[in-house]
Amino acid sequence: MGYELPALPYSYNALEPFITAKTLEFHHDKHHAAYVTNFNNLVKDTPMADMSIEEVIKATYQDASKVGIFNNAAQAWNHTFYWECMKGGGGGQPSGALAEKINADLGGYDQFRQDFKTAATTQFGSGWAWLVLENGKLKITKTGNADTPIALGQTPLLTCDVWEHAYYLDYQNKRPDYVDTFLDKLVNWDFVATNLAKA
Numbered sequence: 001m002g003y004e005l006p007a008l009p010y011s012y013n014a015l016e017p018f019i020t021a022k023t024l025e026f027h028h029d030k031h032h033a034a035y036v037t038n039f040n041n042l043v044k045d046t047p048m049a050d051m052s053i054e055e056v057i058k059a060t061y062q063d064a065s066k067v068g069i070f071n072n073a074a075q076a077w078n079h080t081f082y083w084e085c086m087k088g089g090g091g092g093q094p095s096g097a098l099a100e101k102i103n104a105d106l107g108g109y110d111q112f113r114q115d116f117k118t119a120a121t122t123q124f125g126s127g128w129a130w131l132v133l134e135n136g137k138l139k140i141t142k143t144g145n146a147d148t149p150i151a152l153g154q155t156p157l158l159t160c161d162v163w164e165h166a167y168y169l170d171y172q173n174k175r176p177d178y179v180d181t182f183l184d185k186l187v188n189w190d191f192v193a194t195n196l197a198k199a
């Protein structure tokens with residue numbers, strides 16, 4: 001059993017020049033892999049080894065005695081989700097039912113773009129920016145460190161990793177430039193639309 005590190009859903013150079021193969025090699029093969037290894041070691045021979053990772057995240061959230069399990073489980077899940085949120089030739093505006101939902105709940109794409117960028121750039125320190133569905137409505141949020149909408153009863157639709165390891169090799173301290181590029185060149189709106197349709 002255990003949680004397996006998923007392969008990247010594309011090649012290491014698929015997001016170049018916007019995110020380089022070097023960044024993806026470190027981010028996936030070192031950072032993401034370490035969260036998965038740590039998680040599996042921490043739950044080995046415990047009842048949590050047989051639970052889904054989403055169940056582990058919910059069961060350990062805000063439990064001070066299980067913070068290591070939560071952090072590694074949530075980071076393993078968040079990264080698997082993040083890879084799917086990008087693709088080569090992505091970015092720009094969504095279409096169809098997702099675009100209509102953004103118009104209805106968030107005031108249109110331009111407002112979404114501005115608010116998502118603000119969430120991503122104002123998350124102090126490490127964390128994540130999210131588009132989630134909560135009580136049937138779209139919402140833009142940000143979480144610190146490993147925290148994840150999975151623990152909060154929200155349905156994640158899109159995320160941007162704003163830990164420095166996600167962008168430092170390519171953008172150094174310029175997080176706003178990384179977020180602009182994520183939105184304009186990388187977002188996999190088909191994945192977001194599928195998440196909304198399943199919710």
Ligand code: FE
Nearest residue numbers: 031161163166
């Ligand atoms: Fe990361």
